[in-house]
Amino acid sequence: MTDAKTKVTLVGTVLAKPGTEFIYEGEAPGCGTCKVKKACNNLQKGRKYRVVTVRTTHHDCTVHLNGATAVEVMEAPITLLISPEMAIINSKIKPEFSCNKQDCRSFDLCRPEGVVEGEKYIVVDVLGNAPDICEKGRALKLVEIKPA
Structure with a gap:
């Protein structure tokens, strides 16, 4: 998977570590009025992703306990x-x-x-x-x- 493209998204700060893999399950019920919900919900539902790079951008979040952090992800094998x-x-x-x-x-x-x-x-x-x-x-x- 050497030619894989990365995508910037937001994940819970606890998950924001290189190598963390997750299945994107779609928009959470608490996202409704969030101003950055499009940045969190820009992945394909049901797909498996791996965090490649953690960025410094951080946002408060009602869904994730310690807020959300910007990361670069790629689809995981x-x-x-x-x-x-x-x-x-x-x-x-x-x-x-x-x-x-x-x-x-x-x-x-x-x-x-x-x-x-x-x-x-x-x-x-x-x-x-x-x-x-x-x-x-x-x-x-x-x-x-x-x-x-």
Whole structure:
């Protein structure tokens, strides 16, 4: 992910540390009348982001305990289990969420947070075989993906 673009946004000061990753969940109920709410809510809902740089700008905030701080973020890579046929670097995929076995040890890798169902992603790295045997008997590969 070397050519990733950064975006300036505001996050809670507690989260404003390089390397912090989060899923943007959308506008909070307390944001309604805030004068800088557009700066806080300029990310795509459901996507995973990583704080790259912390800026010095700080704002009071009714949602975050210690206020909000300006940061630069980039979309973070997501680790996912997919079929071996799809595990080709630089290929575009649309992750399929056909398994609903929530008690499976690999469930969080088969359905990771930050993947928006129906959207296309690019396989940026093939990390190897699945760490556990799929309970449905499928062979799976562990990959890193980013939005296409």
